[in-house]
Structure formats: C-alpha cells, structure tokens
Amino acid sequence: MMRSIAFPSLAGLALFCAACGTDTVASATQETAAPERPVDSTLLIVPGHRLGPLTVLQRMDSVANTIGTPTFSDSGAGTTVSTYRLADGADSAELVLILTFEPTDNMRKDLQVARTTARKFHDSYGIGVGSQREELESRYNLEGPLSTFAVAGDSVRLYDTGTGLSFEFDARGTCRGLAVHAQSRYPTSNYRPDYPEMATNNLPAVRGQ
Numbered sequence: 309m310m311r312s313i314a315f316p317s318l319a320g321l322a323l324f325c326a327a328c329g330t331d332t333v334a335s336a337t338q339e340t341a342a343p344e345r346p347v348d349s350t351l352l353i354v355p356g357h358r359l360g361p362l363t364v365l366q367r368m369d370s371v372a373n374t375i376g377t378p379t380f381s382d383s384g385a386g387t388t389v390s391t392y393r394l395a396d397g398a399d400s401a402e403l404v405l406i407l408t409f410e411p412t413d414n415m416r417k418d419l420q421v422a423r424t425t426a427r428k429f430h431d432s433y434g435i436g437v438g439s440q441r442e443e444l445e446s447r448y449n450l451e452g453p454l455s456t457f458a459v460a461g462d463s464v465r466l467y468d469t470g471t472g473l474s475f476e477f478d479a480r481g482t483c484r485g486l487a488v489h490a491q492s493r494y495p496t497s498n499y500r501p502d503y504p505e506m507a508t509n510n511l512p513a514v515r516g517q
Contacts, residue, residue, distance in 0.1 A: 365420075371390075379391055386409045389405070391405075450467040451469065455499065
C-alpha cells in the first residue's frame with residue numbers, strides 16, 4: 309500500500325521563511341551594531357587593565373619610566389596624585405594618576421586609577437571621551453551616578469560599568485572624562501584626592517563590602 313505524504317501548506321512555509329528571515333536580520337543587526345575598530349595599542353582602553361601604555365597596579369617607578377615626569381604631583385596620607393598635560397589633537401587634555409601604597413608593602417605605591425579627558429584614547433569599539441551616553445549604553449551597563457563634582461564650572465556625574473572603567477557625563481550626556489581602575493574597586497574613594505568636594509553615595513572602596 310502506498311503511503312500518503314503530508315506536505316506543509318504554502319502558508320506554513322511562508323511563515324517559517326518569514327521567521328527565519330527575521331532572525332537573520334536581527335542577528336546581523338546585533339553583530340553590526342557595535343563593530344570592533346582597530347585602535348593604536350598605545351591609545352587603547354582595556355577596562356580594568358590599561359589606559360594606553362599604563363596598566364592598573366603598575367608600580368610608581370615604572371609609571372615614571374613609561375610616561376615621564378608629571379606636570380604637577382602632590383602626595384599625602386599615603387596617596388600620590390600626579391597630573392600630566394597631554395597633546396590631544398589641536399587641544400591639550402589632562403591625565404591624572406592616583407597611586408596608593410600596596411596593602412602588603414608600605415614602601416611601594418601602585419597605580420589605582422588612571423583618569424583622562426583626552427579624546428585620543430578609545431576602547432576596541434571606538435568609545436572614549438566625547439562619546440554620547442546613548443553610544444556607551446549600547447556597550448556598557450552604567451551604574452550610578454556614584455558621585456557628582458564640578459569641572460570647569462559644569463556639574464559632572466560619575467558612572468561605573470562594573471568592568472573597571474568609569475565614565476563622567478555632563479548635563480548634555482557627553483562623556484567629559486573616563487577612568488580605568490581595578491574591576492573589584494569603586495573609583496569614588498580614589499577620586500577624592502583630586503576632587504575633595506565631590507558629593508558621593510558613600511560607597512565602599514571594594515565591591516561587595
């Protein structure tokens with residue numbers, strides 16, 4: 309006896325193909341929404357690890373050997389704040405390094421926070437100072453604001469990403485500055501030497517405490 313074979317209806321095939329097409333378009337959109345871009349390694353931001361040639365927890369003497377003598381430096385209470393002026397295209401920008409004593413060695417200071425207002429540094433997706441908040445939110449989950457402080461007369465809010473990278477936004481949603489730091493730490497406690505007047509949510513230095 310010959311068996312009858314049931315074929316799907318044309319309507320069913322159309323729905324199946326439409327669903328496949330939708331999934332394909334959605335996947336392609338997600339893959340192309342934030343494509344990686346080639347970035348000069350000396351200007352690359354790696355959250356929780358590096359800002360250009362500097363690495364988190366780099367020793368103080370190594371920092372000096374890497375980028376030279378700061379424009380201004382101030383030390384007190386176990387913390388050193390070193391400020392550099394950087395060429396940034398036709399403009400100049402600021403690089404602030406905050407170093408503190410290593411917990412197990414009070415003779416050694418390590419780099420805790422590398423903060424900059426320079427537009428030339430970018431992550432692998434081209435995000436950096438000058439990027440808009442909407443663009444950053446397509447790549448990072450913003451936590452905060454953790455604190456507020458004044459820069460050149462503007463009120464700036466600090467947001468963390470939980471990846472060891474924090475962003476500062478002005479009222480227009482433009483990134484005015486960013487900081488690379490250890491992923492396990494909040495940046496607010498280390499910002500205080502540079503912005504003692506900042507309003508903060510009194511977060512602990514270490515996440516989870």
